[in-house]
Amino acid sequence: MADLFDSAAGGDPDDRTERSVRAAPLADRIRPRSLAQVIGQGKVLDRDGPLGAMLAAGSLSSLILWGPPGVGKTTIARLLADETELKFVQISAIFSGVPELRKVFEAAKLRRQQGGGTLLFVDEIHRFNKAQQDSFLPHMEDGTILLVGATTENPSFELNAALLSRAQVIVLKRLSLADLELLAQRAEKEFGRALPLTGAAREALLEMADGDGRAALNLIEQVMAWKLDTPLDPEALSARLMKRAAKYDKSGDEHYNLISALHKSVRGSDPDAALYWLARMLEGGEDPRYLARRITRMAVEDIGLADPAAQRHCLDAWALYERLGSPEGELALGQAVIYLALAPKSNAGYVAYKGARAEAKRTGSLMPPAHILNAPTRLMKEQGYGSGYAYDHDAEDGFSGQNYFPDGMKRPVLYSPVERGFERELKKRLDWFVAQRLKRGG
Known part of the structure; x- marks a missing residue:
């Protein structure tokens, strides 16, 4: 990722013209020059972490880097190539097909015959179909390439078993506010001045990045370009910047992660947490009808006959939404979630039904x-x-x-x-x- 860096990582500014410094994006100017400069992934990169231990032992294997956008996947892949003295070759599964892959493999074979090696970085690897994923296997097995794939989707669902058996999955985490603050400090050192923001506005800016280092740097670069006489407060900052939409893929991992969080919060009798996850999904653009259906399922599965009125309450909320639409009808769904969270819980009916199905079989x-x-x-x-x-x-x-x-x-x-x-x-x-x-x- 061209987004997690040490200010010194960009090289000596005196060696570059002022024009080139200004032309290059901030993310590129402070690109890390070593794995030690990468922010936020210490549990993976430290000597005791999975990737750090592999490097220390000199036994780097093919990898799948799984994590949200802007956490360092591309940067780590580049730096791994430097650490292992392999040729870094990057392709994107969005723009590449079998002909492009064939050319990459042929070049890697030639390089290997000449005594060199290739680290092939495949961005969005989950977008390759099964046949395309299978095409990597023989070249991974004979050492032609060391594959490093990057994905924002769960590899268990998106990558085939043969590929996963030959690569270790490394999980990268979204950046914390503390990580983003370190990133902001490095950016300020590169610019030679502080962000023109009050403390509260600074925190608001980093929250807008939503754990994405690349987004944080883009926002910082935008703020630094403003000509300001006094620091901006949060209200003034919000007036100048549009808040980033929360990352939410209605058909991907985030969809299933958030509905799981909502369901378990209801089961755990926590109305505040349940409302929060409901709101997260609605803010992300989830279909309220899907949520109405899942909420009703929760009433059947986790409350059942401990409170028979719970199912009726959910059906009434569903009907209210159909009649009122958004946003008024979403309040009915929120009230149904509160009711379910506070209702007595029993899965006895659910267990009995599953047992009956098993006996029938x-x-x-x-x-x-x-x-x-x-x-x-x-x-x-x-x-x-x-x-x-x-x-x-x-x-x-x-x-x-x-x-x-x-x-x-x-x-x-x-x-x-x-x-x-x-x-x-x-x-x-x-x-x-x-x-x-x-x-x-x-």
């Missing part, structure tokens, strides 16, 4: 017991259909205690209500039926 096509089968024809009556059936309304307490499972099947216990919410009452009823069944030998 295990027992196959076992017939119901004959006594609970209807007998509309003489033949069926002769076969014993309906014989011995006890009509529960005629039994004591309206309960006959008969067996309703297939003959010979061991009775499973599927539903075990919890001692929370309405399921306390259901548990009392269930316990009574169990006791009566045992009493009557059913």
Whole structure:
């Protein structure tokens, strides 16, 4: 990444003309010259980290660098080539196909025959299809290339198993505010002056970068170009800069990460966290109808019969959204999330249903017991259909205690209500039926 640097990394300014310094983007001028200058990825690059340990042992293998934009993937790949004295070759999966790959492999083979090596950096590697990904394998195995792929998507889903088995996945993290502050200080040293911002505005500027070092440098460069007499406060800064939209891929990892966070916050009875993740998804442009469906699913899975009203509340919120639309209808979804988070929790119904499905698969096509089968024809009556059936309304307490499972099947216990919410009452009823069944030998 051309975004995480030491001010000295750009070389001696005296060796460059003022015109060239001004023409080069800030990100390029303070590009790191060593891995030690990379900000924010110490857990990976330190000697005890996975990448640092490989370099220390002199056993660098092919890698997949997985992380959000602007955290150092390209920069780290370039510096790895320098560390290992390999030729750095960069391609993008967006703009490259099989012909381009073939040329790269042929050049790498020639370089290898001449005693050199190649580090092939593939940006957006997840955009290559399975056949294109397979084309790397023989050249990785025979040492023609050392592959370093970069991706913002989960490699488990986007890269095929054969490629993953030959490369180590290195996870890079978004930059913290402290990391971005270090980056700002390096930029200020390069410019030779401080950012024309108050302390609060400085923090607001770094928050706008949303963990993206490249974005932070672009914002800093823009602010440094302004002719100002006094430092700007947050309000004045906001008036001059548009806030970056939060990174949110409605079909990618972020989508699944955030819906998981929302679901688990509801399950964990934290209404504040649940509302936060709901808002994050709405701010990112998520379809409120998708959220209405998932919220209703939470009511069924994690609350169930502990509070039967929860499902109705979600359906009402869904209907309100359909009637009101955005943004008014989104308030109904928010209130449904609060209700779910504070409702008593039980997954007993969910567990019982899954258990029933498992029993159904295990027992196959076992017939119901004959006594609970209807007998509309003489033949069926002769076969014993309906014989011995006890009509529960005629039994004591309206309960006959008969067996309703297939003959010979061991009775499973599927539903075990919890001692929370309405399921306390259901548990009392269930316990009574169990006791009566045992009493009557059913």
